[in-house]
Amino acid sequence: MTPTLIQVAYIGAAACFILALKWLSAVPSARRGVLTGVLGMALAVGGTLARPEIESYRWIAVAFVLGIAIGIPMAMMPMTAVPQRTALSHAFGALAAALVGTAEYFLRGSGIDRFSMGALALEVVLGFLTFTASLMAFGKLQELLPQRPITYKGQNLVNLGILGGAMALGVYLVVQPGSAALFLTMATLALVFGVLLIIPIGGADMPTVISLLNSYAGLSAAAMGFMLNNKLLIIAGSLDGSSGLILSIIMCKAMNRSFTNVLFGAFGQVQTSAASTTQKGYRSASAEEAASILANANSVMIVPGYGMAVAQAQHKVRELYDVLGKHGVAVKFAIHPVAGRMPGHMNVLLAEANIPYDALLEMEEANSELVQTDVALIIGANDVTNPAARHDKGSPIYGMPIIDVDKARTVMVIKRSMNPGFAGVDNELYYIDRTLMLFGDAKAFVTELVKEVQAQAA
Numbered sequence: 001m002t003p004t005l006i007q008v009a010y011i012g013a014a015a016c017f018i019l020a021l022k023w024l025s026a027v028p029s030a031r032r033g034v035l036t037g038v039l040g041m042a043l044a045v046g047g048t049l050a051r052p053e054i055e056s057y058r059w060i061a062v063a064f065v066l067g068i069a070i071g072i073p074m075a076m077m078p079m080t081a082v083p084q085r086t087a088l089s090h091a092f093g094a095l096a097a098a099l100v101g102t103a104e105y106f107l108r109g110s111g112i113d114r115f116s117m118g119a120l121a122l123e124v125v126l127g128f129l130t131f132t133a134s135l136m137a138f139g140k141l142q143e144l145l146p147q148r149p150i151t152y153k154g155q156n157l158v159n160l161g162i163l164g165g166a167m168a169l170g171v172y173l174v175v176q177p178g179s180a181a182l183f184l185t186m187a188t189l190a191l192v193f194g195v196l197l198i199i200p201i202g203g204a205d206m207p208t209v210i211s212l213l214n215s216y217a218g219l220s221a222a223a224m225g226f227m228l229n230n231k232l233l234i235i236a237g238s239l240d241g242s243s244g245l246i247l248s249i250i251m252c253k254a255m256n257r258s259f260t261n262v263l264f265g266a267f268g269q270v271q272t273s274a275a276s277t278t279q280k281g282y283r284s285a286s287a288e289e290a291a292s293i294l295a296n297a298n299s300v301m302i303v304p305g306y307g308m309a310v311a312q313a314q315h316k317v318r319e320l321y322d323v324l325g326k327h328g329v330a331v332k333f334a335i336h337p338v339a340g341r342m343p344g345h346m347n348v349l350l351a352e353a354n355i356p357y358d359a360l361l362e363m364e365e366a367n368s369e370l371v372q373t374d375v376a377l378i379i380g381a382n383d384v385t386n387p388a389a390r391h392d393k394g395s396p397i398y399g400m401p402i403i404d405v406d407k408a409r410t411v412m413v414i415k416r417s418m419n420p421g422f423a424g425v426d427n428e429l430y431y432i433d434r435t436l437m438l439f440g441d442a443k444a445f446v447t448e449l450v451k452e453v454q455a456q457a458a
């Protein structure tokens with residue numbers, strides 16, 4: 001392939017990445033977005049493999065086989081494990097960037113120019129710290145490591161000192177690139193910093209941290225682009241860096257948290273709220289009773305959450321939507337921006353079950369309708385419905401915008417037990433007198449509901 005064709009492939013790839021991000025941001029065009037991203041990546045890899053400076057494909061073939069062997073099982077991880085899968089892919093991406101930087105440093109030796117050394121130092125520091133931080137995040141989400149934040153006095157100072165040390169070495173290497181020992185010390189400090197960065201952050205904040213790490217991995221790739229003079233890497237890395245940052249900001253806003261609170265707030269350490277300290281009563285109901293309330297309602301607002309995803313209940317929920325619709329009940333869905341374990345989690349599942357997009361309401365719209373809604377049916381959601389977020393200043397989720405299900409005339413909650421959700425706090429919604437607990441697995445319970453509603457119609 002001529003250099004011009006390679007540049008054309010790169011421009012095509014960059015255009016595909018930009019379009020993919022645009023289309024991924026709306027449910028109806030998301031599939032097109034994924035395919036366009038895949039096409040972009042194929043163009044980028046194809047163009048790179050065609051570069052004339054590649055003398056032998058032997059090691060590239062070995063890397064391909066290894067990548068495929070790791071990638072296929074990762075692609076099979078369930079939807080509910082997407083955050084940890086994403087953490088793993090960031091770890092590998094960041095490691096690749098850091099290793100390329102390290103190889104370039106040793107290949108170019110002390111003759112490396114200052115600009116390239118600056119970009120290389122940034123790439124290596126960001127790459128290595130993202131590698132270990134992402135592995136730690138994976139370990140916490142997969143519950144291989146303790147979820148709770150581990151803190152000690154002076155922790156932030158120690159962490160900043162280590163990061164500052166790595167950065168100072170990077171600056172020194174720009175002026176005096178010759179010392180391999182200092183380069184290796186800088187890389188080691190970055191690796192250690194990645195571990196220490198995650199230790200004080202609770203499991204509940206990992207999805208936000210992962211998208212921040214996404215941003216770091218992107219910046220590392222962009223720095224690699226500057227170092228290798230590869231425009232596609234600069235474009236793709238910048239897109240990755242900025243989209244990761246935007247996603248983290250969206251998540252922080254949806255939880256009413258600041259970046260500093262996520263990174264240094266040790267969220268998840270205080271596991272009790274005022275509500276959980278006293279024993280209170282709650283009411284439960286059978287599928288038959290619940291079905292009768294639903295069938296006699298005029299309007300039902302379904303609030304899906306993580307439990308619907310775990311139970312894979314979305315197709316049964318679609319059946320319930322259909323059967324209630326036939327009964328003349330107006331059914332809508334209230335989608336909280338951080339319901340589930342990643343933004344858009346609920347939209348993806350409900351779209352998979354072919355629930356019409358116009359039945360899905362965003363939080364603000366749903367809240368304005370809930371006041372006139374007969375039944376709020378919560379399916380495996382917990383934190384995103386907890387009224388304590390509105391008034392209990394001692395609650396870890398205080399200030400997080402929630403779906404105001406307690407404003408509906410009747411509230412029904414499908415979950416397996418009285419156990420708390422992701423934030424580890426008790427939900428006072430379960431103890432108000434208009435709430436009925438429907439205990440069971442989401443898929444099994446919704447299946448029962450469908451049968452009962454059908455039986456009542458017959």
Ligand code: NAP
Nearest residue numbers: 207305306307338340342343381382383416417421422442
């Ligand atoms: P949640 O608070 O984690 O609650 C999920 C509930 O589902 C649990 O209380 C659990 O209760 C129930 N459940 C689990 N398996 C079930 C099954 N098979 N059948 C029925 N119920 C089941 O979930 P959420 O309300 O969706 O809130 C999301 C949480 O994740 C928030 O705290 C949010 O801040 C956090 N988060 C989300 C994101 C994101 O991007 N989406 C990012 C960062 C953090 P039982 O065990 O009793 O069944």
